[in-house]
Structures are given as C-alpha cells and as structure tokens.
Amino acid sequence: MRRALATILGLGLLLTAVPIFADTYRSVDANGNVTYSDSPPRPGDSPAPAAPTAPATDAPPVRDLPAAVPSRSSAFHPSVERLLDATGLKHQARLIALQTRDLLSGNLGKLDADRRRHVDAITDRDFHPDNFYGVLRSEFSRHVDEPRLNEVLAWYATPVGRRVAAAEVRFYASDRRREVEEFVAGLANNRPSPVRVALLQRLDAASGATEGSLDLFVAINRSIIRVVEPLIPAQSRIGAGQIESQARQIRLRMQESLRQTNIFTMLLLYQGVTDDELRRYIEFLESEAGAWYGTAARQAIVAAIASTVERTAGELVRVVPPEQWVGGGMTRPPVPTEKLKL
Numbered sequence: 001m002r003r004a005l006a007t008i009l010g011l012g013l014l015l016t017a018v019p020i021f022a023d024t025y026r027s028v029d030a031n032g033n034v035t036y037s038d039s040p041p042r043p044g045d046s047p048a049p050a051a052p053t054a055p056a057t058d059a060p061p062v063r064d065l066p067a068a069v070p071s072r073s074s075a076f077h078p079s080v081e082r083l084l085d086a087t088g089l090k091h092q093a094r095l096i097a098l099q100t101r102d103l104l105s106g107n108l109g110k111l112d113a114d115r116r117r118h119v120d121a122i123t124d125r126d127f128h129p130d131n132f133y134g135v136l137r138s139e140f141s142r143h144v145d146e147p148r149l150n151e152v153l154a155w156y157a158t159p160v161g162r163r164v165a166a167a168e169v170r171f172y173a174s175d176r177r178r179e180v181e182e183f184v185a186g187l188a189n190n191r192p193s194p195v196r197v198a199l200l201q202r203l204d205a206a207s208g209a210t211e212g213s214l215d216l217f218v219a220i221n222r223s224i225i226r227v228v229e230p231l232i233p234a235q236s237r238i239g240a241g242q243i244e245s246q247a248r249q250i251r252l253r254m255q256e257s258l259r260q261t262n263i264f265t266m267l268l269l270y271q272g273v274t275d276d277e278l279r280r281y282i283e284f285l286e287s288e289a290g291a292w293y294g295t296a297a298r299q300a301i302v303a304a305i306a307s308t309v310e311r312t313a314g315e316l317v318r319v320v321p322p323e324q325w326v327g328g329g330m331t332r333p334p335v336p337t338e339k340l341k342l
Contacts, residue, residue, distance in 0.1 A: 101127035151289035
C-alpha cells in the first residue's frame with residue numbers, strides 16, 4: 001500500500017492536536033466488559049471496583065515490577081543519517097518526541113511535587129530529542145533499500161524537494177497549535193481555491209497522513225495498556241478483543257474529522273509552495289521511491305514511539321500507580337472543532 005510521508009505530516013498533526021482524557025469515565029458492566037465515556041455512568045450502571053489507593057508518602061512508591069522494556073539497538077545504516085537530514089525528518093523528530101513526552105506525562109493526572117520531579121526525570125530522559133532520534137534512526141535502518149534511498153535523496157536535492165523540506169522543517173520547528181487555530185478561523189473570510197483544496201486532499205491520500213495519524217494513536221495506547229493492564233484488578237482490565245474493537249470504532253468515527261484537520265493544517269504549512277510544486281511533490285510521493293520512503297518513515301516513527309512509550313510507561317508505573325492514571329492510561333485522537341468545511 002502506498003503511504004508516503006504519513007509520519008512527517010499526519011503523525012505530527014496528531015500529536016499537535018491530541019488532547020488527554022481530562023474527563024473520562026471508566027465503567028465495568030455485569031459481564032466484566034470495560035468501557036470509556038466522556039459522560040459519568042448512569043444510575044444503575046455497574047461501576048468499576050474501586051482500586052486501592054496508593055499510600056501517601058514523601059517519596060514515590062516503588063513497586064515490585066518487571067524491568068522496563070529495553071531500548072532497541074542504536075545501530076543504523078550510514079546513508080540513513082543523510083536521508084533523514086535531507087528530508088527534514090531528523091528535525092521534525094524533535095517536536096514529535098517532545099509532544100509525545102507531554103502527552104504521556106499529562107496522562108498521569110495531578111501529582112505532588114516529589115512525584116512530578118521523578119516523572120519529569122524519566123520522561124525528559126527517554127524523550128530527549130537526541131535519544132528519540134537515535135531510536136528512530138535505528139528503526140528506519142531496518143527498512144533500507146539502497147536504490148530507493150538514493151532516488152529519494154536525488155529528489156530532495158531538486159529545487160522543489162528543497163522547498164518542500166524547508167517548509168516542513170520550519171513548520172515543525174515549534175508547536176503551531178495556536179497558529180493553526182487562528183489560521184482556520186481566518187479561512188471563513190478567505191476561503192482557499194477549490195483547486196488548492198483538491199491538491200491537498202490528493203496529498204493527504206498520497207501521503208496516508210490520516211491513516212498514519214490513527215496508526216500512531218493506536219500504537220501509543222497499545223504500548224501504555226501493555227504496561228498498565230497487568231497491574232490493575234483483573235475485573236477492570238480490557239480484553240484484547242475490546243481493545244481492537246475500540247480501535248476500529250475510533251478509526252471509523254475520527255477518520256473524516258482528522259482528515260479535515262490535516263487539510264486545514266496543510267493549507268498553512270504549504271502556503272509558500274505553489275500549486276505546480278505541490279503537484280510535483282504528490283507525483284514524487286506516488287512514485288515507487290516516494291512510496292518506499294513514506295512507508296519506511298511511517299513504520300519507523302510508529303515503532304520508535306511505541307517502544308519509547310512502553311519503556312517509559314514501565315518506569316512511570318513505579319512512581320505513579322496505574323489506577324491513578326487518567327482514563328486508565330488511554331488517550332484519544334483529536335476531535336476538531338469544525339468551524340469551516342472544505
């Protein structure tokens with residue numbers, strides 16, 4: 001399947017927009033099925049059994065748990081460094097790491113000062129941009145196809161390739177959430193041309209941005225659940241079938257909304273790129289070399305995020321008991337406020 005640059009655009013967009021389950025309610029029915037909702041359980045619903053509260057101590061409790069998941073090998077193909085630098089993914093990985101760190105840390109709920117220090121020390125280390133980039137680079141090296149890699153390098157050496165990479169690097173140099181919100185609000189009085197919108201819709205399809213964003217969301221949740229589930233009461237756990245069912249429901253419910261969010265953001269991101277340059281970019285993404293790079297980049301980022309989240313969560317549960325994690329450790333994809341339909 002051809003999915004190019006889903007990680008560069010779509011996965012970054014998900015992390016930019018994704019909120020925490022700030023008001024999420026977990027309930028268990030009479031058959032032991034676990035559900036999550038934004039609304040509190042109705043009277044008569046079977047509540048989840050109360051989990052034991054961790055003792056209040058000056059120092060965070062340390063549980064007798066398996067060792068944290070080890071990081072993957074740091075070995076990498078020598079050409080990968082050049083490729084990730086030329087495409088801009090090396091620079092975008094910094095924002096992806098920092099936003100994932102904030103997402104995971106925020107999912108722990110309110111913490112006292114001592115626990116917060118411990119949590120920050122763990123997440124700052126594991127999601128340090130240099131450390132995360134090392135994992136990403138190693139993951140990408142698993143997919144190296146030398147002839148395709150050289151074709152991608154050649155395309156990014158063209159004037160159009162350099163302009164596209166520069167636009168993406170500038171955009172992902174900092175958190176753009178507020179800028180995107182203001183830009184979208186302004187579109188009500190300054191609508192983009194149908195030609196531009198059609199090009200960006202084609203770009204979203206060629207890049208697999210929307211599907212890639214949802215892949216990342218699912219990977220983050222699976223990694224958290226793998227660590228948290230064995231440590232909570234058996235009757236409160238989510239079965240593997242339920243996890244997959246919820247993931248499918250989320251994909252169906254969120255796909256179109258997330259696609260709209262991606263298009264809005266691409267309107268801002270590629271403001272300095274002409275329609276003709278966008279067409280040439282899309283043609284590259286639809287080529288065999290572009291499809292190889294996009295698939296490799298998407299798989300590498302999802303794997304790097306998943307392994308880093310799982311390793312970090314394995315340490316965080318020693319500091320913050322899993323029953324205190326907001327929403328049982330679950331996160332959710334963005335629910336955009338659609339003030340404008342394209």
